[in-house]
Amino acid sequence: MSTSTMQKDQNAVITHYNFAREVVDKFAVEQADKTAIVWVDESGHEETVSFSTLSLESQRLASALQAQGVKRGDTVIILMGRQLEWWYTMTACLRMGLVASPGTTQLSEKDIAYRLEATGATCLIAESGQAEKLRAVKSSSPQLKHIITVGEHNCEGMLDYHELLRNAQADFPAVDTESSEDALCYFTSGTTGYPKMCIHNHIYAKAHTTTGKYWLDLGDDDLHWNLSDTGWAKAAWSSYFAPWLRGAAIFVHHSPGFNPEQSLAMFSRYNITTFCAAPTVYRMFVQCELSNINFGKLRHCVGAGEPLNAEVIDVWKKASGITIRDGYGQTESVILCGNTPQMTPKPGSMGKPIPGIDLAVIDDDGNRLPANQEGDIAVNVSPKPPLGLFKEYKGLPEKTAACFRNGWYITGDRATVDEEGFFWFVSRADDVILSSGYRIGPFEVESALLEHASVIESAVTSSPDSERGEVVKAFIVVAEGVEANDELKQQLQQHVKSVTAPYKYPRKIEFVKQLPKTVSGKIRRVELREKEWSNAG
Numbered sequence: 001m002s003t004s005t006m007q008k009d010q011n012a013v014i015t016h017y018n019f020a021r022e023v024v025d026k027f028a029v030e031q032a033d034k035t036a037i038v039w040v041d042e043s044g045h046e047e048t049v050s051f052s053t054l055s056l057e058s059q060r061l062a063s064a065l066q067a068q069g070v071k072r073g074d075t076v077i078i079l080m081g082r083q084l085e086w087w088y089t090m091t092a093c094l095r096m097g098l099v100a101s102p103g104t105t106q107l108s109e110k111d112i113a114y115r116l117e118a119t120g121a122t123c124l125i126a127e128s129g130q131a132e133k134l135r136a137v138k139s140s141s142p143q144l145k146h147i148i149t150v151g152e153h154n155c156e157g158m159l160d161y162h163e164l165l166r167n168a169q170a171d172f173p174a175v176d177t178e179s180s181e182d183a184l185c186y187f188t189s190g191t192t193g194y195p196k197m198c199i200h201n202h203i204y205a206k207a208h209t210t211t212g213k214y215w216l217d218l219g220d221d222d223l224h225w226n227l228s229d230t231g232w233a234k235a236a237w238s239s240y241f242a243p244w245l246r247g248a249a250i251f252v253h254h255s256p257g258f259n260p261e262q263s264l265a266m267f268s269r270y271n272i273t274t275f276c277a278a279p280t281v282y283r284m285f286v287q288c289e290l291s292n293i294n295f296g297k298l299r300h301c302v303g304a305g306e307p308l309n310a311e312v313i314d315v316w317k318k319a320s321g322i323t324i325r326d327g328y329g330q331t332e333s334v335i336l337c338g339n340t341p342q343m344t345p346k347p348g349s350m351g352k353p354i355p356g357i358d359l360a361v362i363d364d365d366g367n368r369l370p371a372n373q374e375g376d377i378a379v380n381v382s383p384k385p386p387l388g389l390f391k392e393y394k395g396l397p398e399k400t401a402a403c404f405r406n407g408w409y410i411t412g413d414r415a416t417v418d419e420e421g422f423f424w425f426v427s428r429a430d431d432v433i434l435s436s437g438y439r440i441g442p443f444e445v446e447s448a449l450l451e452h453a454s455v456i457e458s459a460v461t462s463s464p465d466s467e468r469g470e471v472v473k474a475f476i477v478v479a480e481g482v483e484a485n486d487e488l489k490q491q492l493q494q495h496v497k498s499v500t501a502p503y504k505y506p507r508k509i510e511f512v513k514q515l516p517k518t519v520s521g522k523i524r525r526v527e528l529r530e531k532e533w534s535n536a537g
Contacts, residue, residue: 014179019205020058020095021174023244027051035249038223038270039084042255049084055170058091062172064164065096065123068146072097072175075119075185079103079112079126079231082254085150085161086230089125090240094183094205097175101185104231106501109133114194116141118395119185125161128153179203185394186233188331189432189441197394198233198331205241207388211335212242214342214354215327216274217300220247223270227258227277228437233331234304238276248274260284268296278305278437282312282324283467290319300341302327305437306469307425310347326350328377328423330411331439332403334388336379337423350415350423357386361417366406371419374426382407431525433462435471438503442525445472445504448496454482455492459515461529463508464536474506475515475528484511 032052080086093100128151150161187195226238327338339345353359358380414426433440442460449458463473496505516524
């Protein structure tokens with residue numbers, strides 16, 4: 001498909017769309033036995049799920065939820081790992097016209113309570129290992145009618161997923177949802193305040209056609225493996241919408257942690273053809289002995305979440321024969337820019353804009369900047385936004401409006417474009433930290449630290465790290481009489497892990513007598529960040 005044809009397709013008016021109907025049910029009718037998921041757990045138990053099974057299981061869940069009073073427009077929070085029930089639940093939510101709000105199982109009790117209050121969710125579906133946290137937040141969320149748990153543990157006062165479905169009928173056709181109707185709610189961290197609710201509508205699903213076609217390079221016979229946590233928007237990209245839009249099957253390895261050697265063995269064992277992971281995963285892979293690895297039918301690899309080192313790309317290419325192709329997009333979008341198979345990539349570059357996306361580096365007045373001049377990465381939204389751009393930050397009209405300037409959507413990232421049109425990432429325009437593919441807002445970590453009696457002030461910023469790209473570093477002023485030592489560092493790290501998601505804790509802590517501030521008293525994180533990175537060379 002040519003760029004102009006793709007742009008026409010993107011701009012076509014589609015008034016109603018439901019992914020469960022248009023993709024899942026269509027395959028179930030036309031190719032009932034076609035594989036949708038190849039799933040394996042830590043013990044080696046394997047299951048192959050057809051589109052027919054996926055359709056029927058999601059219909060049974062939809063019937064069960066409807067019987068419990070869950071209705072179109074309600075928000076359902078989903079806290080599961082890579083259980084098969086995650087895919088059934090996502091499909092059921094889309095089928096019913098619910099708003100699915102996936103989250104990582106690392107969320108703390110406080111995080112969950114915040115999400116329940118912010119979304120007004122009436123239903124929460126989670127793996128049973130979350131039961132203790134869920135029980136604690138249930139009493140403070142009066143609008144929450146049902147908690148449904150998946151797993152073998154008996155969770156008193158909560159509904160059991162499989163018991164709920166025992167007599168449910170698979171007779172729930174997809175609702176004829178409007179394209180503009182809310183479908184997904186992802187929480188995304190910012191510089192200030194708690195995470196924002198990023199809302200996507202139903203047509204967002206179809207927009208991932210470009211993600212699957214141009215970046216993931218998927219076709220009807222592919223088996224695609226994405227290592228992203230199910231709680232992140234990247235799972236919507238590569239573990240859900242894009243592969244099925246292209247007729248590809250999804251590979252899932254459900255394990256409690258990540259083992260690089262074990263993961264490398266999966267490529268040949270299951271004939272995986274395409275692979276997507278955060279740069280941290282590739283950095284861990286290249287530390288293994290790759291010379292004896294059988295890569296099987298693997299033909300295409302992509303990386304996303306943060307820039308990937310050229311050195312890692314080179315080592316992986318020598319071992320596997322495959323170039324890792326960097327791609328760029330956001331929670332707020334589909335793929336915007338990437339190193340596609342149709343081009344010769346430049347190692348370390350973000351690639352070029354995807355067909356249908358007018359991406360540019362602009363100045364403060366919205367003017368396109370000349371080659372090699374740093375500016376804001378922006379998407380042209382005039383006369384109207386491309387498919388796949390988020391609908392709003394729910395309840396925050398000012399922050400939604402602040403993302404748009406002079407006919408452009410401002411991504412919040414900085415870059416340059418070279419003479420050949422390749423984009424080169426420079427930095428975040430704000431203080432958000434990108435670590436191992438996780439997006440971490442400094443405010444959340446600072447707030448957690450300030451809950452500890454030993455902390456008077458704190459400032460959180462990024463710090464360079466060879467494996468994770470960057471990590472969270474906290475600069476801390478302690479209370480009078482408190483001894484600033486290694487023992488206190490460990491106490492503070494454990495404290496942050498206990499009050500917020502563990503991935504947010506500061507891996508580095510430096511005690512200081514005072515923090516740099518503006519004349520109005522605002523902490524200058526940028527000064528700390530620049531010093532931290534310049535000291536590291």
